[in-house]
Amino acid sequence: MNSTSLTPLEVAELLKITKNTVYELIKRGELPAYKVGRKLRIDKEDIDNYIKSQKSSSISSPDTQQQEITLNDIPSEKNETKLDDKSIIICGQDMILDILSRNIESSLPSIKSYRSYMGSYNGLYNLYNNKASIASSHLWDWETSEYNIDFVKKLLPGIPCTIINLTYRTQGFYVQKGNPKNINGWEDLKRDDLSYVNREIGCGVRVLLDGKLRELNISSNEINGYNYEENSHLAVASAVARGKGDFGIGIEKVAKQIDNIDFIPLQKERYDLVIKTNDLENPIYKQILNIINSDTFKDELEGLGGYDLKDTGKIIAET
Structure with a gap:
């Protein structure tokens, strides 16, 4: 060719x-x-x-x-749209952020809402560097067993931020149908007869895995497949279904979208939005919070299934 x-x-x-x-x-x-x-x-x-x-x-x-x-x-969305009062850039990979983006444009016709499909760590980094308006985060700290707050403090030093819950999701292992390798929990990471499908550096799943390895005193060198990376929950589940690995970590909702996959629940994670506190004085961001707290938005998420919306719109912390 x-x-x-x-x-x-x-x-x-x-x-x-x-x-x-x-x-x-x-x-x-x-x-x-x-x-x-x-x-x-x-x-x-x-x-x-x-x-x-x-x-x-x-x-x-x-x-x-x-x-x-x-x-x-590479031209970023910020460079192309000039992050200002006419544009919003939301970092994160979950489909509910696409729904939020669509609702923003519907509610605020003069605003263009862009999506940046990157992991939590890089999203917070972009928020710090004014390359994003809102970052989603599901970063688990293995030392405190807490989500997001410590990472926000470290990655946006000295910048007041407001952390708002979007949903809770269940993280677990994707395994082949019928679980032929009898994989049951975190301790199975120690097994040398299993091959793993990893996620890219900077995403919440990778941070969770590395934290669990520290907690269990396991070297990443002991994990067969640690360096085999895919870039989404869907890609990991698909790789396991195709026999590219025995197991990988992802959210429960995606497991229901892939044939020949079973899901082993491990822990519930808090999936939050992070916004610079000063931005919340802007009427645009106030309206975004109104959207997140609206029955219309919550009903749409409820219709998707697989999300726990008990705290949606609740301010979790102010750093």
Whole structure:
């Protein structure tokens, strides 16, 4: 096949996705890209490979005669939309954030709401660096057994933040149908007859796993498959279903979407939104809180199933 160079916009049109999603695929290393001058280009062959395999790819290194790309070289949603009173960027991967984004645009027609599909750690980092308006977080601290609060304090030092609950989700192991390896809980991480499907650095699942390894005094070098990473709950569940690994961690809701998967519940996690406290004085953010607390929004989430909405809209902490 002759390699044809495409722009991010052309790739977006080809894949029927937004241009911002193309940038996210490049940032996460799922779609190789290179620079011609200051412009990004993607080879048609790499797009075909992405469609066929859905496997993560590494951005080319300098010795391939393609310029190495850093994340700063890739236009972010902030750079394109100029994060201001006319745009909102929400970081996180759960589908309920897509619903929130849609409700924001419906309630505030003059506001454009963008989604950035990155993990919790990187979302908080972007919030600190003014590259995001709102970050979702489900980061478990193995020393305190608490979610999010300590991470917000550490990753946004000196910046007052308000942590608002969105939902509770059940985290657990995805295992093959019938659980042929008899996997039951965290202690099974010590077994050398199992292969694991991991998540990328910076996401809440990876932080949870690494914390549990510390708690159980297990080295990551002892985990067969620790370096095999997928970039979503859905991808991990699919990999286990296809026999790419014996087990992996994810949320219960996704397990119900994949054939040949059983779910072993481990613990309930708190999934929160983090907003800079000063921003809450802005009428736009006040309306966003009204949306989260509205019966309409909660009813829509209730219809999805798999979410515990007992504290939705509740202020968990102010740091």
